[in-house]
Structure formats: structure tokens, C-alpha cells
Amino acid sequence: MHSPSASAPDDTLVPLLTRLATVDGRGMSGWELVQAQLTELMAFTGSPCGFVGDIADPASGRQCQLHSAGPVVWPNDPRQAPSTLWATVLDTGGPVVNNQVDAQVIEGVHSHMALPLLRGGQVIGILGLANRPGGYSEALAAQLTPALALITGSFAAWQAEHRQREALAALGTARDTLRSTEEQYRQLFDAAGVGITRWSLNGRFLDVNHRFTEITRRTREQLLQLSHHDITHPEDQATDEALEASALDGQRQRYGLEKRYVRPDGQVVWVMLSATLVRDAQGQPLHFVAVSEDITERRQYAEAMNSAKAAERANKEKTDFLSRMSHELRTPLNAMLGFAQLLRVDPTNPINDTQRKKVGHIERAGAHLLAMLTDVLDLSRIEAGGLPLVLEPQRLSGVLEEAVALVSNQVTQSDVQLLLTPPTDDLFVKADQVRLRQILVNLMTNAVKYNKPGGRVMIEAQGVRSYVVITVSDTGRGLSEEQQAHLFEPFNRLGAERTSVEGTGIGLVIVKRLIDLMRGRLEISSQVGIGSSFRVWLPAALNPQPQAADSVAGRLSGRSGFGTFDALNPGTLTLLYAEDNVVNVELVRQVMHMRPKWHMEVARNGAEAIQMARASPPDLLLLDMHLGDMSGLDVSDVLARRAETAGIPRVGLSADAMPDQISAARERGFLDYLTKPLDVARLLTLLDRYAEQLIAQSDEESAEEG
Numbered sequence: 001m002h003s004p005s006a007s008a009p010d011d012t013l014v015p016l017l018t019r020l021a022t023v024d025g026r027g028m029s030g031w032e033l034v035q036a037q038l039t040e041l042m043a044f045t046g047s048p049c050g051f052v053g054d055i056a057d058p059a060s061g062r063q064c065q066l067h068s069a070g071p072v073v074w075p076n077d078p079r080q081a082p083s084t085l086w087a088t089v090l091d092t093g094g095p096v097v098n099n100q101v102d103a104q105v106i107e108g109v110h111s112h113m114a115l116p117l118l119r120g121g122q123v124i125g126i127l128g129l130a131n132r133p134g135g136y137s138e139a140l141a142a143q144l145t146p147a148l149a150l151i152t153g154s155f156a157a158w159q160a161e162h163r164q165r166e167a168l169a170a171l172g173t174a175r176d177t178l179r180s181t182e183e184q185y186r187q188l189f190d191a192a193g194v195g196i197t198r199w200s201l202n203g204r205f206l207d208v209n210h211r212f213t214e215i216t217r218r219t220r221e222q223l224l225q226l227s228h229h230d231i232t233h234p235e236d237q238a239t240d241e242a243l244e245a246s247a248l249d250g251q252r253q254r255y256g257l258e259k260r261y262v263r264p265d266g267q268v269v270w271v272m273l274s275a276t277l278v279r280d281a282q283g284q285p286l287h288f289v290a291v292s293e294d295i296t297e298r299r300q301y302a303e304a305m306n307s308a309k310a311a312e313r314a315n316k317e318k319t320d321f322l323s324r325m326s327h328e329l330r331t332p333l334n335a336m337l338g339f340a341q342l343l344r345v346d347p348t349n350p351i352n353d354t355q356r357k358k359v360g361h362i363e364r365a366g367a368h369l370l371a372m373l374t375d376v377l378d379l380s381r382i383e384a385g386g387l388p389l390v391l392e393p394q395r396l397s398g399v400l401e402e403a404v405a406l407v408s409n410q411v412t413q414s415d416v417q418l419l420l421t422p423p424t425d426d427l428f429v430k431a432d433q434v435r436l437r438q439i440l441v442n443l444m445t446n447a448v449k450y451n452k453p454g455g456r457v458m459i460e461a462q463g464v465r466s467y468v469v470i471t472v473s474d475t476g477r478g479l480s481e482e483q484q485a486h487l488f489e490p491f492n493r494l495g496a497e498r499t500s501v502e503g504t505g506i507g508l509v510i511v512k513r514l515i516d517l518m519r520g521r522l523e524i525s526s527q528v529g530i531g532s533s534f535r536v537w538l539p540a541a542l543n544p545q546p547q548a549a550d551s552v553a554g555r556l557s558g559r560s561g562f563g564t565f566d567a568l569n570p571g572t573l574t575l576l577y578a579e580d581n582v583v584n585v586e587l588v589r590q591v592m593h594m595r596p597k598w599h600m601e602v603a604r605n606g607a608e609a610i611q612m613a614r615a616s617p618p619d620l621l622l623l624d625m626h627l628g629d630m631s632g633l634d635v636s637d638v639l640a641r642r643a644e645t646a647g648i649p650r651v652g653l654s655a656d657a658m659p660d661q662i663s664a665a666r667e668r669g670f671l672d673y674l675t676k677p678l679d680v681a682r683l684l685t686l687l688d689r690y691a692e693q694l695i696a697q698s699d700e701e702s703a704e705e706g
Contacts, residue, residue: 013143013144013146013147016040016041016044016147017146017147017150017305018305018309019040020037020040020041020147020150020151021150021301021302021305021306022305022306022309023036023037023040029158029161030154030157030158030159030160030161030162031067031158031161031162033154033157033158034052034151034154034155034158035052035067035069037150037151037154038050038052038069038127038151039069041127041129041144041147041151042069042070042129044147045129045132045140045144046132046133047070047129047130047131047132048070048071048130048131048132049068049069049070049071049072049108049109049112049129049130049131050068050069050070050127050128050129050130051066051067051068051069051126051127051128051130052066052067052069052125052126052127052128052155053065053066053067053125053126053127053128054066054067054125054159054162055090055123055124055125055126066126070130071108072107072108072109072130072131088114089114089115089116089123089126090123090126093116093118093122093123094116095113095114095115095116095138095141096113096114097112097113097135097136097137097138097141098111098112098113099111099135099136108131109130109131110131111130111131111132111135111136112128112129112130112131112136113128113129113130113132113136113140113141114126114127114128115127115128115129115141115144115148117148117151117152117155117156118152119152119156124152124155124156124159125152125155125159127148127151127155150301153297153298153301154298157272157293157295157298160193160194160272160291160293161272161274161293163192163193163194164194164274164291164293167192167194167196167291168274168276168289168291189207189209190209190210190211192209192211192291193211194211194291194292194293195208195209195211195212195214195215195216195271195291195292195293195294196208196209196211196212196289196290196291196292197209197212197228197289197290197292198287198288198289198290199227199228199287199288199290200287200288201248201285201286201287201288202227203227203228203229203244204226204227205223205224205226205227205228206224206287207224208220208223208224212292215261215269215271215292215294216231216261216263216269217263217264217265217267218231218263218264228290229241231261231262232259232260232261232262233259233260233261233262233268235260236259236260239257239259240257240259243255243257243275244275244288247275247277247288248277248285253276253277254274254275254276254277255274255275256272256273256274256275257273258270258271258272258273258295258299259271259273261292268296269294269296270294270295270296270298270299271292271293271294271295272292272293272295273290273291273292274290274291275288275289275290275291276288276289276290333366333676333677336362336366336677337362337363337366337677337678338587338591338676338677338678338680339587339590340359340362340363340366341363341678341679341680341681342587342590342591342680343355343359344356344359344360344363345594345680345681346590346593346594347594348593361409365406365409366677389432389435389517389518390432390433391430391431391432391518391519392430392431392432392433392541392544393428393429393430393541393542393543393544394428394429394430394431394433394436394541395425395427395428395543396423396427396428396429396461396468396470397422397423397424397425397427399433399436399437399440400420400422400423400440400459400461400470402437403437403440403441403444404418404420404444404459406437406441407441407444407445407448410445410448410449411448411457414448414451415453415454415455416448416451416453416454416455416456416457417454417455417456417457418444418448418456418457418459419456419457419458419459420459420460421458421459421460421461423460423461423462426543427461427462427463427468427540428468428540428541428542428543428544429468429538429539429540429541430518430519430538430539430540430541431518431520431538432514432518435514435517435518436518436538438510438511438514439511439514439515439536440459440470440472440536442507442508442510442511443472443511443534443536444457444459444472445507446507446508447472447473447474447476447532447534448474450474450476450477451474451475451476451477452475452476452477455474455475455476455531456474456475457472457473457474458471458472458473458474459471459472459473463540464537466539466540467520467537467538467539467540468537468538468539468540469535469536469537470535470536470538471533471534471535471536472533472534472536473531473532473533473534474531474532474533475530475531476531476532477528477529478526478527478528478529478530478531478532479524479526479528479532480528484524484526487508487524488508488509488512515536515537515538518538518539519538519539520536520537520538520539521537522534522535522536522537523535523537572597572598572599573597573598573599573619573620573690573691573694574598574599574600574601574616574618574619574620575592575598575599575600575601575618575619575620575621575622575687576600576601576602576603576609576612576613576618576620576621576622577600577601577602577603577622577653578602578603578605578606578608578609578621578622578623578624578627578632578635579602579603579604579622579624579627579653580604580605580624580626580627580628581624584624584676585602587678588600588622588653588678588683589602591678591680591683591684594684595684595687595688597691598687598691601618605627605628605629605630606627606628606629606630606631606632606634606635607629607630609621609623609627609635610635610638610639613639613645613648614639614642614644614645617644617645617647617648618648619649619690619694620648620649620651620687620690621639621648621649621650621651622651622653623635623636623650623651623652623653623654624652624653624654625652625654625656625661625665626654626655626656632652632654632665633664633665633668636650636665636668636669636670637668640668640669649671649690650668650669650670650671651670651671651672651673651674651686652665652670652672652673652674653673653674653675653676653678653683654673654674654675654676655675655676662675671686671690672686674686
């Protein structure tokens, strides 16, 4: 069991709180439930001994009855101990920590911590822990405050149960010994801290105490005109009546249940009810006596904890699903786009211009498909407000040209003319480049798909005050007012599913969400049989500093690209690639042919990667995140725990592109995280940069030796 330090973060308490709140109390007495929760707290803190003290008189803080858990038996009353260990808790209402207990005071105790159980500002009990390795601290006491609040609720319920038995016993004694003193009986009846009632065999109230009137928000006079069935929640009636009938049939003398009363204003209050059937000397039923304790607050807390757990499970399942979908769909795209890049850039097998143009179409289409896949998987994150965007000044003419190029094949294959009015070069918008291109491609694609033979698609843009308006118009079939009202409903294709035009019905939904996230708006105007116009309003931006852009471009082109790195001899550096997919292995192998200074070795699973890295540590470890027998993060953790492999540089390469996965890899010290489909240029850049670092390091070592 985990034992937190005093400085452990609060979120370490979540498992403890969950276990405390979900202890199955069915079939347990109130004290057994408190003992079970105390045992959880002892295990969590690593304390072999513990106790709970029941204060019979919270107002004075005296008459404390101690109940022990563990090998040490605590003295009763603690105030009479040779050296008071926890009297300060009773006096001040605060915690006590003592890590140097005199062994002669309590045999077998060397350190302890006593904590108050507070309810309504009063100490109603004491919770103690002892003999924790390393001792206790006030910080640990403060950290355990949420757990104490939950245990206090159970402890108070047990006290109520205990007091109920005492109250019932007291009532029986009062009935026999104080029959002639009605005033004394009434004082005892009304002074009880729990609701006490008497009702007839048909359920009609015969008497109620003051606390019960507070619980039900009715006066004594009102209640005496009612049956307890009249104020019971309808859903609890059947269970309540069945238990009452079983007592009358002689199957039981008393019964208890959690039930609901309905107040006059309709508010529901939960109570723990314990009822006893009173019989005369001949054993004939006379009436019922019941004790009710308000447990509404405890029920609400338990329900909140259950809701939080359910939400946590749902979020985890959602994240796992998106991660699996991303991995499964990106893997085939990795082969398609990776080999297309190799066809275009491999200097050993050059292709002609016509072939290069065709390969370019494959790459652009694959890139577009990848962007669509990413958008669909991110749709739920958009709804939750968790989609990351990089809003930067974008030259609109360049983004429009890219979007037109992506739909050019579709335009060529259809009998539609696409007319782009190029915007001026100084027209910039503040947007995320990838998402803006996705928006434009989606609108253009729809304008082509839903056009008519010989139709036209017109794209233009202009600045309007502090905004840039991009308009995509078509001469297609148009949309009716009813169709426009349902335009942004997911998977609603507005009747197009009955045509031969392919689609999913989510493209415009994604477009609208993305525009909203980029602080813009989307306007539509359409007429049936004439056509439609979609206007995208986005904030205008100033032209960024051209010097900065040129500087960045110069650094990138000067450091890497698809050239060769000649500073090392062939096979000098070793790359260990852990991957269980043979197509992905072959793709990276082909890429490595362009860097002959690197020698690549392959591990087919996580265990083999660990074995090979330990036998001969590589210069660089390239890890897929899903290796069949374990994850790439698991492999990294194993290697990081061994001195001979802890320093191996690691880079992730995976189809799992979820932000949480990437963040987890970076937290474990990964140098970089490449996503599939593989960006060949990015991998080559990484290899060159690392080789350059090794050369610099080697030169420094040579200089020191010289």
C-alpha cells in the first residue's frame, strides 16, 4: 500500500477517498463500517495501529470511550493516562503529533498522531494512528482532512445508531420508571439529537419529538394528523410497508432502512430509520417506536463521488477509444505517404517530372485524408474545448492556393469550373494554418460535389474593417430554408444520402466549430436552384516580420533537408528501431538508405528492444508506442532504471498522436515524438542534428586530450 510523504500532492488522496466512499456497508453495523474505513486509512498511511474515540458528551469533550485497532490496547479514559497523549485534541479541537512517545506511558507506542472528528464545530470523536515508519507530521494531518470529513460522516452515523439504541433503551426505561412524570419524559424525548416518533399499528403518528419536526419541516400538530406513510417518498412506500408488515407478522422485532421523507415544499430528505415494534406483556403489538437520523448530506456526498468516478471512467474510455482509432487509421496512411515521399526524394532512384507530379497528388490527397482523420477524431475534443490551436498571422493567398491544389483533382474529374480571384499578398488572417486549410478545402469540396454540370465555383476574399471575409460560392442546387435550419447537425446529409454523392455529414459541423474556435463566424445564403454562398469571417492580422520568417527558413534549409551528412564514416552511428509492423520497418529502412552514416537494427517487440539495448547500447533509440507485448513508454521506463541504458537518447515514432500520449513521452525524457504518417524530412533532420551533436562532442573530447 502506498504511504505518502507529508508533501505528497492532494491528488494522491483520490484512491483513498474512492475506497472510503465505496466501502460496501451492506450487512455491516455502523461500527463495522467505521472500522473498515479506519483500516483503509491505516493501510494508506502505513500505520500498524489505530483507534477511534467516541465522545459521549461533545459539548464538554469528556467521557471518551476508546476502540482500538491493531496490536496496542489503549487505556480508557485517555485523560487518566500517566502522560496525556491526546487531551490536547479534546481541549483545542486540533491535531496532535508526537514522534517521541515515552515507552513507559503506553507500552509498544513510539509515535502517534491524534486527529479530531469535527461536526458542527464540535469534536464528536478522535481518530488516532500510531507507529508509522518515519513518524507523523502536521502536514500529513492537514493532507488527510478530506478523508477525515468522509470518515466523520460514517462515524456520526454510527454515533446516531449507537444513540438510537441508547435512546430506545432510555425510552423503555422511562416508560417503566417515569410513567408518572410526563414532564421528565417529554424533556428526554425532545432533547434527543435524533428524530423519535411513535406511530400506531396503522401508521398514524401518536407522538413526535422536536428533532423530527425539524427533519420533516412540519409542526407536531400537523404530524399528529398524518400517517408516516403520508410523508414517505412514493418510491420507498413498498419497502417501508413490507418491513413494517414483517414485524407485525412476528418475523422480526425491529428493522432499519434508508428512506426518504417528502417535506411540504417538495424537498426530499434522506433518513436512517430504525423502528421497533412494542408489545404488551402478553406479546400483543401496541405501537411502533422509531428513530430517524438525517443522512441527506452523507448521501449527497456519496452520490457526488460516484458521479465523479463515472465521469472519470467515461473520460478514460473516450481517450482510449480515440487513441486506438488514431493508431489504427494512421498506420496504413503511414505506408502510403511514407513511400510516396521516398519516391519523390530518393536520389538513388529519381523519377521524372510527370511521375513526380503524380506522386505529389498522392501526397496531397494523403495529407488531406490525414487532416480529415485528425479533425474527425478531434471532434469530441472540440466540443469539450480541448482542441489546441495555434493562431498566427497567415498569408491568405498561400493558404488559398494550397486548398485549391488539394481539390484540383476533384475539379478536373467533374464538369465544374473553379474560379479563384487571388487576394493581394498583404492580406493576412489570424488563424491556425492547418485548420484554415481544412475549412477552405471542405467548403470548396462541397461546392464542387453539390454543383450541377457546367457549374462554377467562385472563391474570393477581401478585408472588411478588422476582419477578412472569404467567400466560397457555387451555382449548384442550393438549400431550402428548412435544410439550412438543419445544416450543422452531425451526420445529417439533408437528403443527399439518397444520391450518388459521397459524404459523412460532419464536414460542415467541423467547419463551424473550427471557425468559432478561431473567433470568427460563418454566414450562409442560398436559393434553391440558383446556388449557395458560404462566407467565413476571420480576424485580420498584420504582416509578420519578413526577416524572422527568412531567418527561420534559412536555418531549416541550412541544417538538414534531403541532402547527405558527410561528417561521419558509413555505419558509424547505430539506430535501434523498435517496431512490430513490417511495412513500417521497411519504410524506415528505405529512409535510412539516404543516411549511410547510420546503421539501423530492428527489434520486433518490447522485450527484444530491451535485450538489444542492454547488449549493445545504440546511439539513438526509435520507439513505436504499441509493440504488442508492451508499450514504448514501458520500454523506456525499463531502460531508464538501468545505469548502462539510462543515457540512451529516445525518440517516439507512433500512429498514436493523442496529446496525452505525446506529453507522457516528453515527461519521460524523449528527445522528440514523430507521428505517423511519417514526415521523412523531419526524421532526416533529426538524424542529421543528432549526428552533428556527436561530432561536436567528439571534437571537444579530442581538444581536451590534446
